[in-house]
Amino acid sequence: MSTAQGGSAQSGDPVMDLLMASLTRRKATAQVVDAAGAGREAARWMADAGVARAVLASDPVVERIGLADALKREGIDVRMWPTGLGKRETMGLEGPVDVCGVTVPSLAVAERGTIVLEASEGHGRGLDVTSRHHVALLPADRIVRTLGEALALTFADGRPAPSAVSLVSGPSRSSDIEKISTLGAHGALTEHVVIIR
Amino acid sequence: MRTCLSDAVAPSVWKSSKRVLERCGVQVKVPRGQTCCSQPAWTAGHPDQARAVARHTIDVFSGPEEVVVPSGSCAGMVVHAYPEMFKGQPEEEAALDLARRTIELTQFLAKHELDPGPGAPGPVTLHDSCHMLRVMHESQSPREALANAGCEVREMQHTDRCCGFGGVFSINFPELSGRLGEEKAREAIASGAREVVSCDLGCLMHIVGVAHREGIPLRARHVSEVLDR
Amino acid sequence: MSTRKRRADGGVAYLDVQGTLRERTVDALRDRTLRGNLDTAATSWGESRDAMREEYGLDEMRERAREIRRSNIRNLPALLTEMQAKVREAGGTVVRAADGAEACRYITGLARARGVKVVAKSKSMATEEIKLNEALDDAGIEVVETDLGEWILQLANEHPSHIIAPAVHLNREQVAALFREEAGTDDVPDDREGLVAHARVRLREKFAEAGIGVSGVNLGVASTGTVCVMENEGNARLVTSQPPIHVAVMGMERVVADWDEAAHILQVLPMAAIGQDAANYVNLITGPRRDGESDGPEEFHLVIIDGGRGALRGTEFEEALSCIRCGACLYSCPMWRSVGGQAYGSPYSGPIGAVITPLLEGPSSPASRDLPFMSSLCGACGEACPVGIPLQDLLVRARARSSSPDTRKSGLAFRAWSRLWRRPSTYRAWMAGWRLMLRARGKDGWATELPGPGAGWTQVRDMPTRWPPRR
Numbered sequence: 001m002s003t004a005q006g007g008s009a010q011s012g013d014p015v016m017d018l019l020m021a022s023l024t025r026r027k028a029t030a031q032v033v034d035a036a037g038a039g040r041e042a043a044r045w046m047a048d049a050g051v052a053r054a055v056l057a058s059d060p061v062v063e064r065i066g067l068a069d070a071l072k073r074e075g076i077d078v079r080m081w082p083t084g085l086g087k088r089e090t091m092g093l094e095g096p097v098d099v100c101g102v103t104v105p106s107l108a109v110a111e112r113g114t115i116v117l118e119a120s121e122g123h124g125r126g127l128d129v130t131s132r133h134h135v136a137l138l139p140a141d142r143i144v145r146t147l148g149e150a151l152a153l154t155f156a157d158g159r160p161a162p163s164a165v166s167l168v169s170g171p172s173r174s175s176d177i178e179k180i181s182t183l184g185a186h187g188a189l190t191e192h193v194v195i196i197r
Numbered sequence: 198m199r200t201c202l203s204d205a206v207a208p209s210v211w212k213s214s215k216r217v218l219e220r221c222g223v224q225v226k227v228p229r230g231q232t233c234c235s236q237p238a239w240t241a242g243h244p245d246q247a248r249a250v251a252r253h254t255i256d257v258f259s260g261p262e263e264v265v266v267p268s269g270s271c272a273g274m275v276v277h278a279y280p281e282m283f284k285g286q287p288e289e290e291a292a293l294d295l296a297r298r299t300i301e302l303t304q305f306l307a308k309h310e311l312d313p314g315p316g317a318p319g320p321v322t323l324h325d326s327c328h329m330l331r332v333m334h335e336s337q338s339p340r341e342a343l344a345n346a347g348c349e350v351r352e353m354q355h356t357d358r359c360c361g362f363g364g365v366f367s368i369n370f371p372e373l374s375g376r377l378g379e380e381k382a383r384e385a386i387a388s389g390a391r392e393v394v395s396c397d398l399g400c401l402m403h404i405v406g407v408a409h410r411e412g413i414p415l416r417a418r419h420v421s422e423v424l425d426r
Numbered sequence: 427m428s429t430r431k432r433r434a435d436g437g438v439a440y441l442d443v444q445g446t447l448r449e450r451t452v453d454a455l456r457d458r459t460l461r462g463n464l465d466t467a468a469t470s471w472g473e474s475r476d477a478m479r480e481e482y483g484l485d486e487m488r489e490r491a492r493e494i495r496r497s498n499i500r501n502l503p504a505l506l507t508e509m510q511a512k513v514r515e516a517g518g519t520v521v522r523a524a525d526g527a528e529a530c531r532y533i534t535g536l537a538r539a540r541g542v543k544v545v546a547k548s549k550s551m552a553t554e555e556i557k558l559n560e561a562l563d564d565a566g567i568e569v570v571e572t573d574l575g576e577w578i579l580q581l582a583n584e585h586p587s588h589i590i591a592p593a594v595h596l597n598r599e600q601v602a603a604l605f606r607e608e609a610g611t612d613d614v615p616d617d618r619e620g621l622v623a624h625a626r627v628r629l630r631e632k633f634a635e636a637g638i639g640v641s642g643v644n645l646g647v648a649s650t651g652t653v654c655v656m657e658n659e660g661n662a663r664l665v666t667s668q669p670p671i672h673v674a675v676m677g678m679e680r681v682v683a684d685w686d687e688a689a690h691i692l693q694v695l696p697m698a699a700i701g702q703d704a705a706n707y708v709n710l711i712t713g714p715r716r717d718g719e720s721d722g723p724e725e726f727h728l729v730i731i732d733g734g735r736g737a738l739r740g741t742e743f744e745e746a747l748s749c750i751r752c753g754a755c756l757y758s759c760p761m762w763r764s765v766g767g768q769a770y771g772s773p774y775s776g777p778i779g780a781v782i783t784p785l786l787e788g789p790s791s792p793a794s795r796d797l798p799f800m801s802s803l804c805g806a807c808g809e810a811c812p813v814g815i816p817l818q819d820l821l822v823r824a825r826a827r828s829s830s831p832d833t834r835k836s837g838l839a840f841r842a843w844s845r846l847w848r849r850p851s852t853y854r855a856w857m858a859g860w861r862l863m864l865r866a867r868g869k870d871g872w873a874t875e876l877p878g879p880g881a882g883w884t885q886v887r888d889m890p891t892r893w894p895p896r897r
Binding site for chain 3: 201204205206207208209210229230231232233235237238239240241242243244246247249250252253278281327328330331332358359361362363364365366367368369370371372373374375376377378402403405406407409410416417418419422
Binding site: 082 | 594596688711
C-alpha cells in the first residue's frame with residue numbers, strides 16, 4: 001500500500017492547505033470531505049487499502065459520520081475501543097493482519113503535518129501503532145498552525161493533563177539500516193488523514 | 198606578531214607579511230622580544246604554563262598599535278582564549294585590550310581596504326583553516342586578498358573541513374591526524390590547482406608533509422607569500 | 427557473548443574496551459566498510475541540515491534554545507522538585523538515584539517484586555550509561571532492545587556508535603546475517619523492507635511478553651510532570667503503552683520549565699538530530715493510565731539519575747548540562763566521522779562524549795581520561811550544536827583537568843617550554859638550534875625522521891626543512 005489516495009487537493013483554506021502539504025511531506029495521505037460523505041469516503045479508503053478489521057475510537061466524531069455502518073457495508077469487521085481483545089491479537093500476532101486503527105485527533109499542526117492524539121477511556125494510547133494501518137478523522141476546525149499552539153491548548157492551565165498524548169507525524173519509519181528511511185517499522189505502515197469539513 | 202611556527206620553520210612567512218603591509222604604506226614594527234602566543238601549552242591542558250608565556254606576549258605587545266598576525270589560529274588564541282585565560286587575573290584588562298587590537302593579516306587588509314598590488318597568478322586552492330573560520334569567523338578576507346592580487350583560486354571540495362593538524366593532536370593521534378591530512382591533500386589536488394594556500398602555516402606544514410610522504414604532488418605557500426610577489 | 431557480561435564498578439565507560447584510545451582509532455581506521463558507512467551517514471545528515479538552515483532560521487532557533495537550556499540548568503533544583511511533585515500528583519512514582527548502581531538496584535528490585543521475566547526497552551542513552559541491561563541480565567531477567575538499531579546491536583553484542591543512529595556503522599548484509607542467526611533460519615529476506623518487517627514481527631512477540639517497558643526521556647516538563655519520548659519507529663509508544671509497568675529513566679538535567687519551552691526544544695531536537703522538522707512520534711506521558719482507560723501501564727516510575735551531573739552545576743563545565751543529546755556534534759566531528767562512536771569506548775561518543783565522560787567518571791579514570799585529547803579543536807562541534815554549547819572550549823578545559831601519566835609527562839615538558847619561551851634570549855637560541863637541526867636532518871628540503879616529540883610528526887608525514895617547501 002503506497003499509492004496516495006486523492007481527495008480534493010486544494011481546500012481554499014490556507015492553513016488546511018498547509019496541513020495537506022505537510023502531511024504529504026511526512027509520507028501520509030490526506031483527503032478533505034464534507035461531513036455528510038465522510039463515513040463513506042473513509043470506509044472506501046480502508047476497503048481499497050485491503051483492511052480486514054477496523055478498530056474505532058469511541059468518539060462522537062466516529063458516530064456522527066456513521067463510520068461503523070459504512071465499514072460493515074464494505075465487509076470490514078468493526079470493533080469499538082476498548083475491544084476486549086487479548087494482547088497478542090491487539091498487536092496483530094493473532095487474527096487478521098490488515099487491521100486499521102481509527103483515531104480522532106484533538107488537534108493537528110499545519111506546519112509540521114502532526115496530529116495530536118489524546119488517550120482517554122474511548123481512545124486507546126496504542127490505537128494507531130498496534131495496527132498496520134492508521135486512519136485519523138480530523139474535524140477541520142481542529143487545525144492550528146504551530147506546534148506551540150497545539151501544546152499550549154493541550155496542556156492549558158486548569159485542564160488536567162491527559163495521561164498520554166501522542167504527536168504523530170506520518171507513518172512509522174526506521175533509518176537504522178544504512179541510514180535509509182524505510183516505512184512501517186513498529187507502528188502503522190500507512191497513515192491516512194480524513195479532514196472533515 | 199611573527200608566530201613561533203614561522204620562527205621555527207618558515208621565517209619567510211613573517212618577512213613576506215611585513216613586506217606586504219609595507220607595500221600598502223603601513224608602518225610595521227616587529228618587536229624583537231616576542232616569542233609565542235602560548236597556544237601549544239593551552240591546548241595541551243597546561244593553562245599555568247601557557248599563562249606565563251602569554252603574559253610575556255601581552256607585555257611585548259603593550260603599545261596602542263593594532264597587532265597583525267599572519268595566522269588565524271594565533272590571532273584566534275589571543276582574541277578568543279586570552280580573555281578566558283586571564284579572567285580574574287591582574288593582567289585581565291591588558292589581555293582584553295590586546296584581544297581587541299589583534300587581527301589576522303588578510304582581515305587587516307580588508308578592514309583598512311589595503312591593496313598590496315599584484316601577487317602570484319596562481320592557480321591555487323585555499324584551505325579555510327578551522328580557527329580562521331570558526332574562531333575568527335572569517336572566510337572572505339583571504340579570498341578577497343587573493344582576488345585583488347590577481348591570483349586565481351580554484352575551490353576544493355569541503356574546504357571548511359578540518360585538515361587534521363590540531364597542534365598537539367597531530368602528535369598524540371598521528372594515524373588519525375595523518376588520515377585526515379591525506380584526505381585534505383587529495384581534495385586539494387583534485388581542485389585542479391597544484392598549490393594549496395592558507396592563512397595558517399600549521400595546517401600547511403601538515404597537509405604538505407602528508408602529501409610528500411604519500412607522493413601527492415602538492416605544493417604549499419602561506420597566503421602572505423602569494424601576495425608578496 | 428562474554429563482552430557484555432562482566433562489569434560492576436558502576437562507572438560510565440565500557441569495561442570490555444580493549445587497548446588504548448589511540449590503538450582503537452588505528453583499528454577503526456583500518457575498517458574501510460566502517461568508514462564508508464559513517465561517511466554516507468554524516469554526509470546525508472549534513473545535507474538535510476543545510477537544507478533546513480535557511481528555511482527555519484536555525485541560527486535564531488539556536489539562540490532561543492541556548493537561553494532556555496541555560497535557564498533550566500540554573501533553576502534545576504526547583505524544576506526537579508516541581509517535576510517530582512507533578513508526577514506524584516498524576517499517580518506516578520519518582521525515584522532520585524545518586525548513581526547508576528542505585529538506579530539499577532531500584533529497577534531490578536521492581537522487576538523481581540512484580541515477578542517480571544522480560545523487559546522491553548526503547549532506545550535510551552541513560553540506560554546505556556547506567557548499564558541497566560547488564561544489571562537485569564545478572565538478575566536473570568531478559569532484556570530486549572526494541573529500537574531496530576539497538577536490537578541489531580544487541581544481536582551483534584555491540585554498543586551503540588551514535589546517540590541517534592546506533593547501528594549506523596553496519597550495512598544491510600551484516601544485519602541480515604544477524605537476523606538469520608537470531609531466528610535460527612535462513613528464511614530471512616535481505617532487502618531493507620523485508621528486514622524491517624521481519625524485526626517488526628519478532629519484536630511484537632516480545633512486547634506481548636514484557637512485564638516492564640523501559641524508556642529514556644528526551645525532556646521532562648516540570649509544569650505538568652510530563653516526560654517526552656521522541657522516536658521514529660513506534661517502538662517507544664509500544665514500550666510505554668503495552669507492558670503493565672513503564673519505567674522512564676531520565677538524566678537529571680533533561681528538564682524544562684513549561685510547554686512553551688518544551689515546544690521549542692521539541693522542534694530543535696529533530697532538526698539537529700536527523701535534519702527533519704518533526705520526529706514521527708513524540709510520546710508525552712503524564713503518570714500511569716487513569717481510571718476507565720483500557721490500555722497504558724498501571725504503574726509509572728520515573729527514575730532520575732544524578733550520576734555526577736549535579737556536581738557540574740556552578741563549574742566551568744556547567745554548559746555541558748545543556749546538552750539535549752541530539753548527536754549533531756558527532757556527525758559534524760571529523761574524528762567521529764573517521765573512527766565511529768565505538769572507538770571512544772563510552773556510551774557518549776564524539777565531542778560531547780569526550781567532554782562529559784571524564785567529568786562523570788573522574789579525571790583520572792584510565793578508560794576516559796584521554797578522550798578530550800582526541801580532537802583537533804576544529805570547532806565544527808560548537809558550530810553544529812543546536813543549544814550553543816562551546817564544545818571546543820570545554821574540550822580544552824577538560825584537557826586541563828585530565829590526569830594521567832601522559833599529561834604529567836607533558837606537564838613537565840611544558841614547564842621547561844614555558845621557562846624557555848617566556849625569555850626572548852632563550853627562545854631565540856632554541857629556535858636557532860632547531861633550525862640548524864632541521865637543516866642537518868633535511869635531504870632535498872625534507873626531514874623524514876625527527877627526534878623527541880617530532881617523532882610523532884614524522885611517523886605519518888615529512889617535515890619541510892625549507893619554506894616554501896620543495897616538491
